[in-house]
Amino acid sequence: xxxxxxxxxxxxxxxxxxxxxxxxxxxxxxxxxxxxxxxxxxxxxxxxxxxxxxxxxxxxxxxxxxxxxxxxxxxxxxxxxxxxxxxxxxxxxxxxxxxxxxxxxxxxxxxxxxxxxxxxxxxxxxxxxxxxxxxxxxxxxx
Amino acid sequence: xxxxxxxxxxxxxxxxxxxxxxxxxxxxxxxxxxxxxxxxxxxxxxxxxxxxxxxxxxxxxxxxxxxxxxxxxxxxxxxxxxxxxxxxxxxxxxxxxxxxxxxxxxxxxxxxxxxxxxxxxxxxxxxxxxxxxxxxxxxxxx
DNA sequence: GTTGCTGCAAATGTTTTGCAATCAG
DNA sequence: CTGATTGCAAAACATTTGCAGCAAC
Numbered sequence: 390x391x392x393x394x395x396x397x398x399x400x401x402x403x404x405x406x407x408x409x410x411x412x413x414x415x416x417x418x419x420x421x422x423x424x425x426x427x428x429x430x431x432x433x434x435x436x437x438x439x440x441x442x443x444x445x446x447x448x449x450x451x452x453x454x455x456x457x458x459x460x461x462x463x464x465x466x467x468x469x470x471x472x473x474x475x476x477x478x479x480x481x482x483x484x485x486x487x488x489x490x491x492x493x494x495x496x497x498x499x500x501x502x503x504x505x506x507x508x509x510x511x512x513x514x515x516x517x518x519x520x521x522x523x524x525x526x527x528x529x530x531x
Numbered sequence: 532x533x534x535x536x537x538x539x540x541x542x543x544x545x546x547x548x549x550x551x552x553x554x555x556x557x558x559x560x561x562x563x564x565x566x567x568x569x570x571x572x573x574x575x576x577x578x579x580x581x582x583x584x585x586x587x588x589x590x591x592x593x594x595x596x597x598x599x600x601x602x603x604x605x606x607x608x609x610x611x612x613x614x615x616x617x618x619x620x621x622x623x624x625x626x627x628x629x630x631x632x633x634x635x636x637x638x639x640x641x642x643x644x645x646x647x648x649x650x651x652x653x654x655x656x657x658x659x660x661x662x663x664x665x666x667x668x669x670x671x672x673x
Numbered sequence: 674g675t676t677g678c679t680g681c682a683a684a685t686g687t688t689t690t691g692c693a694a695t696c697a698g
Numbered sequence: 699c700t701g702a703t704t705g706c707a708a709a710a711c712a713t714t715t716g717c718a719g720c721a722a723c
Contacts, residue, residue, distance in 0.1 A: 401721090403678065403722070405678080406678090422712080436679090437681070439679075439682095439715085440678080443679080443714090446714095456602065462604065462711095462712080476650070479653065496634075503673065504673045505671075507665055509661060509664060513658070513659050516658055518652070518654045520650060520651045521649060521650055522649050528647075530642075531645065543696090543698075545697070545703065547704070577704095578704090579704070581688090581705065588688095604712080675723090678720080679719085680720100682717105683714105683716090684713105684716095687712085688711080690709070691708090692706095693706095694706105696701105696702085698702095
């Protein structure tokens with residue numbers, strides 16, 4: 390399944406690429422390159438940091454992953470590639486996915502009726518900055 | 532006027548702070564720390580890079596500036612602190628401000644009617660990824 | 674066989690830090 | 699006067715690069 394995804398993206402299938410793609414798909418925390426390296430290192434001590442970086446960049450270029458820019462400055466990677474937003478918790482540092490179909494439709498409709506000139510919009514996402522009231526519990530928007 | 536803003540933020544007024552705040556307010560390109568350093572350097576060769584970084588960070592903490600996270604990884608600073616969005620031009624690398632009052636109202640209304648639990652939303656902004664059709668010309672959304 | 678991928682170590686670029694001297698209030 | 703701010707140089711950190719060897723197709 391991971392192998393298929395890599396092939397479909399037109400990339401060569403290597404053991405390193407399979408391990409890395411598999412790892413990031415099992416995480417839902419928007420890991421950094423280092424997070425991924427640490428996660429795979431015990432079982433794959435031979436895979437280098439440089440390979441992790443190169444592979445992630447390759448995946449972003451191929452559309453298998455998205456990059457998420459953070460307040461802290463280092464890049465994070467996101468296995469979800471649909472048009473979803475992110476909730477940045479100011480106090481806990483968490484980045485939580487946010488998706489709402491209705492809101493997506495509203496925003497899409499809004500831009501469709503606007504006169505947009507000289508650009509082709511490829512994707513629109515929402516960035517929500519928020520304070521987590523109780524850091525121990527999870528949040529919800531329904 | 533710059534002096535007043537610094538005082539109102541509860542900060543000590545120093546020549547360096549005045550120069551830096553004045554410089555960034557005259558730019559509307561979301562400058563990096565380096566951009567600001569280069570802009571002020573000719574007239575103020577004594578102001579160090581470290582001071583530029585410390586001062587910008589102080590301003591962000593005090594709410595005088597916003598940080599903008601970029602695809603390229605380095606931080607940019609934005610003198611606009613209202614709830615505005617950014618258009619990231621994939622091909623030119625530009626970051627253009629986007630503000631629409633109607634859209635702001637739509638999004639605010641949307642979240643007001645939602646059940647939001649365990650967070651207090653402080654600010655919501657839109658990130659628009661787009662391709663500039665003609666890199667020479669400017670873009671518009673009306 | 675050819676092309677692209679990997680790992681290493683070194684390089685790069687940005688941002689932060691420790692600390693003594695200086696300045697604002 | 700006192701505590702905050704500055705400048706310097708060094709350090710820290712994330713990410714990229716060059717290149718020789720190796721692996722995928």
